[in-house]
Amino acid sequence: MSGDTILALESIRKAFGTTVTADGVSLDFRRGEFFTLLGPSGSGKSTILRMIAGLEQPDAGRILLDGADITRTQPWTRGLGMVFQQYANFPHMTVAENVAYGLRRAGMSKAKVAARVDELLTLVGLSGFQGRRVTQLSGGEQQRVAIARALAPKPKILLLDEPLSALDEKIRREMQDELRRIQQATGTTFIYVTHDQEEALTMSDRIAVLNRGQCVQCDAPEKIFRRPRTRFVARFFRGCNVLEGRHEIAEGRSVVTLAGARVVLGERFAAPEGAAGIAIRGENIHLGADAEERDLVLDARLADAVYRGLYTDYRLTLSDGQELSAMTGRAHAAKPGEAVRIGVDAANIVPLEED
Incomplete structure (x- = not known):
């Protein structure tokens, strides 16, 4: 001890x-x-x-x-x-x-x-x-x-x-x-x-x-x-999306592919290479014009929006059919069924280890 x-x-x-x-x-x-x-x-x-x-x-x-x-x-x-x-x-x-x-x-x-x-x-x-x-x-x-x-x-x-x-x-x-x-x-x-x-x-x-x-x-x-290790830990904390993607190591850094888009992360995670769970918290997802400035930009479709006072909860569907939620205090003009761009900074993307 x-x-x-x-x-x-x-x-x-x-x-x-x-x-x-x-x-x-x-x-x-x-x-x-x-x-x-x-x-x-x-x-x-x-x-x-x-x-x-x-x-x-x-x-x-x-x-x-x-x-x-x-x-x-x-x-x-x-x-x-x-x-x-x-x-x-x-x-x-x-x-x-x-x-x-x-x-x-x-x-x-x-x-x-x-x-x-x-x-x-x-x-x-x-x-x-x-x-x-x-x-x-x-x-x-x-x-x-x-x-x-x-x-x-x-x-x-x-x-x-x-x-x-x-x-x-x-x-x-x-x-x-x-x-x-x-x-x-x-x-x-x-x-x-x-x-x-x-x-x-x-x-x-x-x-x-x-x-x-x-x-x-x-x-x-x-x-x-902010850095859950496994799917269980990620899902246990409210507001965290666990998506299916791929994880690779290139030049000592983690590389994630999600819904056809590829992003190099700023560090090397312990998650195994190959198919992997990818954790992204809802408050770290940007919509509309804000999305274009981010490291990972994806096409999505708005499924629903629920106003919760301090923020609005947006439910989205990615181009590969996966669903996720975004939470933001900024209102967006998109209506359910319409296309919307979403973006995430590399620092907020976490490849997950096996449970």
Whole structure:
């Protein structure tokens, strides 16, 4: 393990009967980072989190915390905190009593407990709520209590299993910003599980995208969003077109052929040569007069246009019959059924590796 690695998974495997939920997963988690496990239902993300917590045992592989093997140690000996989707607060206790629960069990003095509770409630924006019952709080406030309680013992790592999924959209967005602020203020390593792409992109330092128990890409949010490696990752993020084309290497650079047009890219991608998936995000597609200045220019036909407020979603059909969507804030005069030119810069074209 490197000096900045606090936790490492080494070839972790877990199966429930014939269903494999973690298939040789190896990941490292850096000290003080916000790391997200992202994937659809059944991808294995929650199972991996539960194995880190000690709530499930891996069938094979190792879990190392600060270099020590904790694979078979009991959950309460690991020094980790956990926040669940359903808050798991004690309804018969006040806010302060909930936050103080673990500290009192650890034998901390009353004065130190009171000071720590005040510190954490200020951190999570609930200063003055000490005497309230948690049943009197909103969903967002209850989740703040759960976060404060989990942070109270100063865990080495805080594990969060889809903690915002039960909240409505407005509060969920507010809590995304709050969680990021809390993580940066405490410097605690957060390992976060979600199926929500926006949540992951908003909060994370790094994201591991999981599919069928395997990590298919682990990168910074912008790189995953703009440089997906596989068809699965590209399709998982809304607004990305995956088209069929060809990929070749010429003079150390990737060359893509799409709908009969050829373009040389500015770098060499790891995608194999031959038939390949080509990822192009909808916001990077230019229509009409804007298209002519781009590196790749294609003929298309407008199938439909849907106004969505900040932008219009244009559905298009290429000359070879492939369909794609373009998103732009600029209105275009073409009507459904009419021909339209579309253009893409080489920097926004990504040949994809095999899934």
